[in-house]
Amino acid sequence: MKDVHCIEFHTSSREERIPELAKDFPYTASRATLDCYIGSTVPWHWHQAVELFYMESGCVEYTTPCGKLLFPAGSGGFVNSNVLHTTRAISQTEENVQLLHIFDVSLLAGERGSRIEQKYILPITSDPQLEILPLLPDHAAGREILKRLKESFCLSCDTFGYELKLREILTELWLMLVEQAHSVSSSNRNSVGGNDKIKLMLIYIHEHYPENLSVKELAAAAYTSERECYRIFREHLHTTPIAYLTAYRIQIACQMLAESKASITEVGAACGMGNSSYFGKVFREVVGCTPRQYRYERQNNNTI
CATH class of the missing domain: 2.60.120.280 (Regulatory protein AraC)
Known part of the structure; x- marks a missing residue:
């Protein structure tokens, strides 16, 4: 196992x-x-x-x-x-x-x-x-x-x-x-309306997360309106499109910090998080520590 x-x-x-x-x-x-x-x-x-x-x-x-x-x-x-x-x-x-x-x-x-x-x-x-x-x-x-x-x-x-x-x-x-x-x-049992649209939008985020994404682009990926995009994320994923995108970028950043030698600035840019100051602020809010602390803990085989 x-x-x-x-x-x-x-x-x-x-x-x-x-x-x-x-x-x-x-x-x-x-x-x-x-x-x-x-x-x-x-x-x-x-x-x-x-x-x-x-x-x-x-x-x-x-x-x-x-x-x-x-x-x-x-x-x-x-x-x-x-x-x-x-x-x-x-x-x-x-x-x-x-x-x-x-x-x-x-x-x-x-x-x-x-x-x-x-x-x-x-x-x-x-x-x-x-x-x-x-x-x-x-x-x-x-x-x-x-x-x-x-x-x-x-x-x-x-x-x-x-x-x-x-x-x-x-x-x-x-x-x-x-x-x-x-x-x-x-x-x-509950209905499953919107499932296919959710997956289309998640796939789009996964493909384009380093870019400056807009809700309009995300909605277009699922052939729907911006209003419907917000509704689907709110009702089915219990979050907003932007909050989900941010959370996904942080997941990618955590993986890069743990597995690569790229600088903090390079990691932030690669994940679409802009400058290191903004990246560090958002990362700390989500993960509870700085990117540097996270890298040290993970690369020394500890966990956050």
């Missing part, structure tokens, strides 16, 4: 890049320590692979364009394919650790168009209303899934027949998820 403290993105998109998903076995397990992320928050992203997670400790908040859900220790959940989401550690009294299975559904379905895909996979992954399925220990069905989910992370990759055994476990969990999803009333 891989320990993760940050995520990577594909070039020119906000889709998460998961290099461990090999073509011959598209699966990875990870142990995410959310406290180690900048601001204890995983930035907005999506991935084609589905996600099954169990909260080992702490409490995490999942946010999608449709709303928020809290997952305390002992709970878990399923995140559907291509769902835009962000997560934030809530607990301040203990470490926030999340165990994750991330895999492409072809691992279970086999060939595209197979009977298994048609009968058991597509009814879940093609449901636009099913973004996140919470698994809570309050009910018998949830307790049973959580018990098996927790146990599934104990399977060692050194075990003989590991791949077959893992696929068997994930298949069993998937069937239980299908039954759980069917029991969720469609009236309790």
